[in-house]
Amino acid sequence: MAPLHPQTRRYLEFLRAWTEPEEAASADARDGTDGDWWERSIEKMRRQVGAVLPLERRELPEVRDVTVPGEDGPVPLRLYRPEGRSPLPALVYLHGGGWVVGGPENVDAACRELAAEAGCAVLNVDYRLAPEHPFPAAVEDAWAVTSAAIAEPGRFGVDPRAVAVAGDSAGGNLAAAVALMARDRGVRLAHQLLVYPVTDTAMDTPSYAAYGRGYGLDAEGMARNLELYRGGADPADPRLAPLRAPDLAGAAPATVITAEYDVLRDEGEAYARRLTEAGVPVELRRYEGVVHSFFLLPDLFDAGAEAMEFAVRRLRAAFAASPRRDSAV
Numbered sequence: 001m002a003p004l005h006p007q008t009r010r011y012l013e014f015l016r017a018w019t020e021p022e023e024a025a026s027a028d029a030r031d032g033t034d035g036d037w038w039e040r041s042i043e044k045m046r047r048q049v050g051a052v053l054p055l056e057r058r059e060l061p062e063v064r065d066v067t068v069p070g071e072d073g074p075v076p077l078r079l080y081r082p083e084g085r086s087p088l089p090a091l092v093y094l095h096g097g098g099w100v101v102g103g104p105e106n107v108d109a110a111c112r113e114l115a116a117e118a119g120c121a122v123l124n125v126d127y128r129l130a131p132e133h134p135f136p137a138a139v140e141d142a143w144a145v146t147s148a149a150i151a152e153p154g155r156f157g158v159d160p161r162a163v164a165v166a167g168d169s170a171g172g173n174l175a176a177a178v179a180l181m182a183r184d185r186g187v188r189l190a191h192q193l194l195v196y197p198v199t200d201t202a203m204d205t206p207s208y209a210a211y212g213r214g215y216g217l218d219a220e221g222m223a224r225n226l227e228l229y230r231g232g233a234d235p236a237d238p239r240l241a242p243l244r245a246p247d248l249a250g251a252a253p254a255t256v257i258t259a260e261y262d263v264l265r266d267e268g269e270a271y272a273r274r275l276t277e278a279g280v281p282v283e284l285r286r287y288e289g290v291v292h293s294f295f296l297l298p299d300l301f302d303a304g305a306e307a308m309e310f311a312v313r314r315l316r317a318a319f320a321a322s323p324r325r326d327s328a329v
Contacts, residue, residue, distance in 0.1 A: 257310070
């Protein structure tokens with residue numbers, strides 16, 4: 001085990017200073033008669049979730065908000081294009097936030113970087129959040145955008161034969177679920193990039209026991225969010241727990257990135273092993289000494305910049321291996 005990186009220690013100190021007053025207030029509310037404390041906590045988290053996001057954002061020639069049809073109405077997304085040439089490979093990106101908080105703005109910097117460096121269009125999905133919209137609303141929205149990129153490529157200037165999915169944390173869960181749905185529906189995806197993904201509902205791994213409190217992403221918060229998102233769904237549904245899918249053979253080739261000091265580490269790595277055992281090409285990389293969220297914070301973590309470079313290389317290779325069109329549209 002690597003020691004906590006000094007950058008990680010500074011980040012955790014910042015989080016403690018920022019969250020301890022809120023945690024104390026929440027504890028007082030839980031101990032009293034206030035039954036709405038968690039609902040108000042969600043509202044506050046949604047307002048504050050961007051407090052440590054990167055300030056610098058790469059300029060791109062095209063960034064615009066659009067919608068695609070979904071199961072229960074239009075699904076918003078933010079489209080990024082690094083150049084005017086068409087068609088480009090496409091990456092459908094799904095943000096984290098425990099299915100409860102977050103949105104396109106929280107991964108805007110990362111999506112801009114992925115678009116520019118991987119040379120692809122990025123579709124940053126503003127999927128519906130729990131508890132207002134429990135499972136399977138988020139995964140339905142994720143599938144709606146992915147299928148739109150394939151069915152209406154001219155609208156986005158993309159090649160339908162070079163579409164990949166990606167996501168971090170809960171977004172990694174959605175990306176893995178979409179990759180399985182694509183396989184089951186006969187849709188070929190170029191790649192799945194899973195960054196410290198949620199892959200199970202059990203929360204009983206050694207990393208949950210070791211890092212469940214004090215490392216940024218707490219086990220208690222994950223359990224609450226999962227309960228809000230799952231509702232009454234079967235905890236073994238592969239769209240909710242991809243690790244529990246009976247068979248992973250035929251899924252898109254994968255890149256799995258994990259953080260050493262993260263409750264989600266073990267289930268992400270278990271998913272990578274199961275994909276490998278099923279014959280799916282996988283490259284797993286654990287970043288030592290860091291915690292959850294490092295990938296989105298290259299300003300704070302050198303490992304975040306390294307992981308982004310690794311992700312870009314993997315996406316470029318996947319897109320290069322796709323049966324791309326030779327002529328421009």
